[in-house]
Amino acid sequence: MSAIAAEYEVAVVGAGPAGLAAASLCARAGLSTVLLDEQPAPGGQIYRGIGATPVKDRAILGADYWHGVKLIDEFLSSGAHYVPDASVWSLTRELEIGVATGGGSTLTRASSVILATGALERPLPIPGWTLPGVMTVGAAQALLKTAGLLPRGHTVLAGTGPLLWLLASQYLAAGLTVDAILDTTPHENRSRALPHLPGFLFSPYFRKGVKLLQAVRGKVPIVPGVSELRAEGSGKVESISFRTPDGGGRTLPADTLLLHQGVVPNVNLAMSVGVEHAWHDTQLCWTPRLDPNGGTTVPGVLIAGDGAGIAGAQAAAWRGVLAGMAVAQALQPGKKIPAVKLARTAVEQFMRGRKFLDALYRPAKAFRQPTGDTIVCRCEEVTACEIVDTVALGCTGPNQMKAFLRCGMGPCQGRMCGLTVTELIAKARGVPPREVGYFNIRAPVKPITVGELAALPKTGDAVNAVVRIP
């Protein structure tokens, strides 16, 4: 890998479908393009480990996974400068990017920056979710993709959303017995999703969804309408207890408990540079304010893929194309860009199908707004009732609250607690989440050592700003 240059025309952050598509397009348009990615190989989370996975039987991870090969090949032959193992820890309004690569940090600059930082799993804060043996469904899938790992012993999946079913089908194809799927999807979601059914039927999601449910139903015990999940155990998870719709309580043994309730945009880098975000009432998360090409409220910064609002892998690649086209157009005004219409139509088709999924898999309030001693902030071990109590002390939002409790100030920087905190404070104040806001996110958005920071090249002005004058 060659060293990161001081300047590029385009810098793309994240090597998932959106970033790969955007970087390929820009590099092929003749722009000097760098793709910075935190993982050791391209693919993002969806195509993670695709070049080196020990799971060679294609039936296990499925066609949607292997779809990524083409995207990655196109990227690798595009002429873009690919930098793996690179954590972007800062981005300024001047489009200066701080990157940590293994031992050291470096600064680079770009005329345009496309953020393709993807999604995170929405937290599912239940009692006991910090116990060893409890992981996210996405984590278990990453272990399967990258290392061919399967859980031993009793395995229970709990929550809601397509990924839950996808992992179950992949586990079944790999020969693993899944003890149960505890489905927390609220019953009333069905009628709320119904108006969006036509769009879904004509979207590419429909056939996939049916296939997925067929693959799992009848092979794994499914408990619908589950509430009051509680992971229990001493030192590690040993069982999962829950309530069924008839009011009865049940307990199942669990050596591995995998939780999931959808994915949300990974906003930290975009928020740190000051991109305006708004609360999305359907997707229940913060999404950036964007123009149709992904342009943000910060000049020169675009967002593509799930970071722009959840729409899935294929829509992400198309949104990467749109952002790439917009950048190429802006940097090379004379040059003819291929039809934008095709990409826009594709994105719209996926978005239509998405409305049904958003309504059907909207997580239940009780699993977004925990109560009592349930830990919300995993880093600082702050509970739901502690957060709610700060509202009575006069805290109107997450930034006042964190000064009292350190909630959100641990190493994850709010990634695991932020949405829960916003919703809890909103509920306690009786106002909508948009009035409560989110943590102020500041660089560095990934941890770097003081030594790395100190070793960065400094300007004379920067030194003069802090030097002691005798």
Add this chain to the structure above:
Amino acid sequence: MFRRLHENAGAVVRLSVDGRDVDAREGDTVAAAMLAAGFTSCRATPATGAPRAPFCMMGACFDCLVTIDGVGNRQGCMVTVRDGMAVATQRGKRDLGR
């Protein structure tokens, strides 16, 4: 606790975790190697000393923090294993100086 779908896939990479030899596979992350080797937790939290294990496997949750070759607070799920790597679980706060 996890097992490998293909026991013999990939070259063996030997590292140590808390002084114990662990055979990982080429391309494993430190966190994956520890889960496959049967480690139930990788750290105890600075706040209450509660045990924690890898949770998100994508660099977001920081629950897989370990000391790698003398450097504390490394994300085990983001570091690929190398032969001879010395990993230590973290108990409470990271020690100053590492």
